[in-house]
Amino acid sequence: MLGGILKRFIRPLRLFSSNFVSLVDENSIVRKASWILAAEKVEGDYLEFGVYRGRSIIKAHREMEEVYREHMEESGGRSSEATEEIKRIWSEMRFFAFDSFQGLPKIDGLDALGSDFEEGGWSSNEENFRINLTKSRFPMEKLVVVPGWFEESCTEKIKQENSLKRAAIIHIDCDLYSSTKTVLGFVESLLVDGTVIIFDDWYNFKANPSLGEQKAFSEWSEKLSDWVFVQYQKEGPWRNSFIASYQGN
Numbered sequence: 458m459l460g461g462i463l464k465r466f467i468r469p470l471r472l473f474s475s476n477f478v479s480l481v482d483e484n485s486i487v488r489k490a491s492w493i494l495a496a497e498k499v500e501g502d503y504l505e506f507g508v509y510r511g512r513s514i515i516k517a518h519r520e521m522e523e524v525y526r527e528h529m530e531e532s533g534g535r536s537s538e539a540t541e542e543i544k545r546i547w548s549e550m551r552f553f554a555f556d557s558f559q560g561l562p563k564i565d566g567l568d569a570l571g572s573d574f575e576e577g578g579w580s581s582n583e584e585n586f587r588i589n590l591t592k593s594r595f596p597m598e599k600l601v602v603v604p605g606w607f608e609e610s611c612t613e614k615i616k617q618e619n620s621l622k623r624a625a626i627i628h629i630d631c632d633l634y635s636s637t638k639t640v641l642g643f644v645e646s647l648l649v650d651g652t653v654i655i656f657d658d659w660y661n662f663k664a665n666p667s668l669g670e671q672k673a674f675s676e677w678s679e680k681l682s683d684w685v686f687v688q689y690q691k692e693g694p695w696r697n698s699f700i701a702s703y704q705g706n
């Protein structure tokens with residue numbers, strides 16, 4: 458009897474959460490990064506490239522909100538000025554969602570050397586994405602959706618139109634070398650001292666450093682002589698992250 462009740466009520470909840478809702482994860486990179494960003498008062502927006510149906514951006518927002526709220530309390534030696542500043546930084550932070558909403562682009566060049574991806578894989582749609590966020594009580598006034606292929610949507614115009622100047626977290630979840638290369642070129646001017654860059658697919662392509670996100674990152678970071686990218690957290694089977702540290706004058 459009790460078993461039946463549990464199955465009826467708990468199982469659907471579990472399915473709902475695993476599909477979608479994002480229970481807060483104590484060990485996620487986003488959560489840990491938020492501690493550093495809040496404590497160090499790093500200013501900027503959250504940018505996610507490859508949002509699909511919204512699961513990871515919803516989760517990121519929840520985890521960040523929790524961490525920032527803790528930092529808005531006057532404790533642990535934080536002054537009222539410090540908490541006010543953290544409040545302001547959190548209230549100004551927006552969540553940018555970039556996606557084609559048509560899935561992956563044509564797989565060619567280096568990306569065709571792997572066999573895990575196909576054109577149109579991870580296809581979603583913007584309306585459903587918005588519905589999912591609304592249902593999860595995402596604060597829609599903080600959301601900026603940029604639909605389209607990164608190769609067309611990641612432009613200076615988008616930065617200007619949205620006064621997009623700084624990124625606190627850059628979450629790259631677009632699987633491919635070609636897409637990651639475009640994204641990294643776009644975010645270069647948005648780096649601040651302390652920006653956290655998360656690569657969701659770091660170990661794709663059997664972790665081959667000459668392919669995928671690893672290849673795009675190594676090519677890109679080698680050119681940026683004013684920046685050092687400090688290895689940060691890893692998470693789950695695939696993820697890795699770095700903190701951008703400014704070394705210029």
Ligand SMILES: C[S@@+](CC[C@H](N)C(=O)[O-])C[C@H]1O[C@@H](n2cnc3c(N)ncnc32)[C@H](O)[C@@H]1O
Nearest residue numbers: 507508509512513557560579606607630631636
């Ligand atoms: C693995 S899914 C993202 C999953 C999502 N972050 C989550 O955890 O729910 C990869 C996404 O990257 C997007 N994508 C990959 N390359 C792209 C490109 N060049 N332009 C636009 N979107 C791209 C796909 O449309 C897809 O939604």
